[in-house]
Amino acid sequence: xxxxxxxxxxxxxxxxxxxxxxxxxxxxxxxxxxxxxxxxxxxxxxxxxxxxxxxxxxxxxxxxxxxxxxxxxxxxxxxxxxxxxxxxxxxxxxxxxxxxxxxxxxxxxxxxxxxx
Amino acid sequence: xxxxxxxxxxxxxxxxxxxxxxxxxxxxxxxxxxxxxxxxxxxxxxxxxxxxxxxxxxxxxxxxxxxxxxxxxxxxxxxxxxxxxxxxxxxxxxxxxxxxxxxxxxxxxxxxxx
Numbered sequence: 001x002x003x004x005x006x007x008x009x010x011x012x013x014x015x016x017x018x019x020x021x022x023x024x025x026x027x028x029x030x031x032x033x034x035x036x037x038x039x040x041x042x043x044x045x046x047x048x049x050x051x052x053x054x055x056x057x058x059x060x061x062x063x064x065x066x067x068x069x070x071x072x073x074x075x076x077x078x079x080x081x082x083x084x085x086x087x088x089x090x091x092x093x094x095x096x097x098x099x100x101x102x103x104x105x106x107x108x109x110x111x112x113x114x115x116x
Numbered sequence: 117x118x119x120x121x122x123x124x125x126x127x128x129x130x131x132x133x134x135x136x137x138x139x140x141x142x143x144x145x146x147x148x149x150x151x152x153x154x155x156x157x158x159x160x161x162x163x164x165x166x167x168x169x170x171x172x173x174x175x176x177x178x179x180x181x182x183x184x185x186x187x188x189x190x191x192x193x194x195x196x197x198x199x200x201x202x203x204x205x206x207x208x209x210x211x212x213x214x215x216x217x218x219x220x221x222x223x224x225x226x227x228x229x230x
Binding site: 043044045104107108 | 151156157158159160161164166219220222
């Protein structure tokens with residue numbers, strides 16, 4: 001079945017540092033890929049998405065590129081802020097998995113802490 | 117504001133008690149799902165629904181029931197609570213037919229079973 005593997009955390013950075021959170025996936029066909037963010041005490045919010053190979057999703061200074069050749073969707077930000085401290089989840093949906101396009105398959109999440 | 121509303125936000129149950137977690141959305145989304153979030157496990161799908169009157173099991177359905185009598189509501193019932201059901205529960209929804217549309221999540225229900 002489909003699966004998502006993301007970088008183990010926690011990740012601790014200083015403000016204005018460069019961020020990369022690695023995400024790789026296993027899936028048949030052409031899944032859609034997502035990054036969700038969960039701020040402390042809140043639900044998940046969609047951060048960005050990419051729906052086909054070589055697409056780049058971007059939002060709030062975060063970017064991720066859908067790389068089918070390496071089955072990856074790494075999250076990057078050039079200069080993190082304290083307000084970026086949160087848990088980040090990589091996820092996919094896959095209508096090629098026997099038509100089961102309802103399901104989001106999540107990675108385990110990466111806790112990011114940004115210090116002033 | 118439009119979105120997914122979950123109640124209650126917090127709940128403590130004794131082993132063996134039953135309860136219903138409520139979920140309502142006002143976006144006319146056909147697809148609705150329940151996930152549980154446990155440390156180091158990510159989010160796992162409990163049950164889902166693709167429309168009123170249609171529900172099915174996800175990865176971890178044991179101990180939970182759902183029903184979908186209206187498009188708006190998708191309650192999750194714990195039949196006989198167990199400590200293993202201590203978790204944070206999230207309800208999510210999205211329109212049917214568009215896998216490129218990300219799910220909208222509720223703010224969660226933190227459940228403790230003692």
